[in-house]
Amino acid sequence: MMRNTEEADGFDGEASNTSMISGASSPYQPTTEPVHSRNVLGGIKCDTEYLKSNFGILKLIEVALSLIAFICIETIMLCLPCGGVYFYEFVSCSAFIVTGFLLLIYSLNLHTKLPHVNWSLTDLVNTVASTFFFFLASIVLAALNHTTGTEIVAVIFGFLVTAVYAFNTYLVVRQWRKGDGGSSGAQTSEYTRARTASRSDTEARPELH
Template sequence: MATTDTVYNTTTEQQPKTRKWLNVPSENLETIRFGIKVIEVLLSFVAFVMEEVVSNCSHCGPLYFFEFVSCTAFLFTMLLLILLATTLHKKVGIDIWPTLDFVYTTAMAFLFLIASVVFAADNGQTGLEKGTVAFGFMATIAFFADFGFFLKMRGIPCQMRNNQPADHTPRPESEKLNSNGTE
């Protein structure tokens, strides 16, 4: 009887589920890209905070544009990082995470570059503004590094879908359209 107890106990007892809250590396985020994304979040946050401390501006348009880009980069990169580094991305209902990540990272790299260049060209040249611009360029470099590493590891996700062989299996709708009403 002791042998049957050991057989049944090992198969019928509930095993404790070990849940990891951090799921890196995963199918959507490699360990190196996770580190780069953390750096993007930190640099965007510092650039945003430093921009917020600037009290005087002669031409405020570049400052406000930099503020918008740095705040957007901070918030959305943090959201993307949380979604991709945990299992939450499975509950959102989006199936194209690599494409979304690629497009977002590319857009933020170019927006941060434009905002940093514009703010560097037109600011009051105070130490705080120069530091803000420096963090803007560092964040730009981080986003471009993420973009480059993504290309190196995965290629362009949008092109991958277009290179798949076409499915030429006739469908009922296409058969009706091709019949020209001569059924």
Template sequence: MRNPEEADGFEGEASSRSMMSGASSPYQPTTEPVLPAHRLHVRCDTEYLRSTLGLLKVLEVLLALIAFICIETVKECLPCGGLYFFEFVSCTAFVVTGVLLLLFSLNLHTKVPQINWNLTVFGFLATGAYMVNSYVAVKIWRLTDRRQVTSQSSEYTRARSESRGEVESQPEIQRLEE
């Protein structure tokens, strides 16, 4: 049978009373204070949602969602590059602006004071500017590539025509050579 002192612990295990009983026990109480669990207090900031910035964010989220839904209804496209880019931009705008709206309307931005959230928005704008720059650069590159292919095919056509003796019958080719 067990002693009343050992009633707290399991067999072969020290009880909590014997752990705290003093110098004769090998188990000493901890010296670190027990802190209460840190809770994240989240509340909806209706003042932010009514402010100009809040209303703009809500409008941006709604417009990005509508744009994304509209682009998803397109069934066919022949040159789809622009369509895919618009789809990417509208989806990204919806997600990023939605996250920012949640951060600001739930006051979560105050829980991470190491990040300057207002400047972070400008970081997203700079990223968008770089993306537009990349898109334009690729578009120019493709145009240049198409012109080179077109000029190579016209040279091929001229060389083929010359080899067949068809140059005399095509005055526009003769004009280009002069």
């Protein structure tokens, strides 16, 4: 019985030593995970060049004007009828959220993490829809609710933000006609080149495989 116990202990010790040696000699444990984490964190940064571009400046203006329009419509305490107020409130809030989301995506280069999504088309749909619905909501509000100063100010900001969205739509359509896909296509191409260079560097170091 003692001999069997000693043999079992010896077998466990050899198995433990073998697993330790295998773990120490494995190339996957010390290299694969840190490289992946480093690449993910390094891709998120503020793109100041986009914020200084025409599209970045227009999005900042659209977000600001949509927020002001939403605040103006929220300050209306009494309305009769209220259908125009509610519709304007929905349009201004939706435009602020969607445009703000796209601004965050582009300014942090997060769109390069999802290259399969057509962000240029998404931006075009947002600008066209925001132009149409803001124009419609402003007309309805002006026709039904134009008695107080707050309602008039909301109408003014509604037409103003409609003009900004319309100009943004014109620029996006012009970029599409040129066939370069706008600033999003250029940033996606740069990301593709960076991934190709990273892959070539990984293949040149066989110890990472």
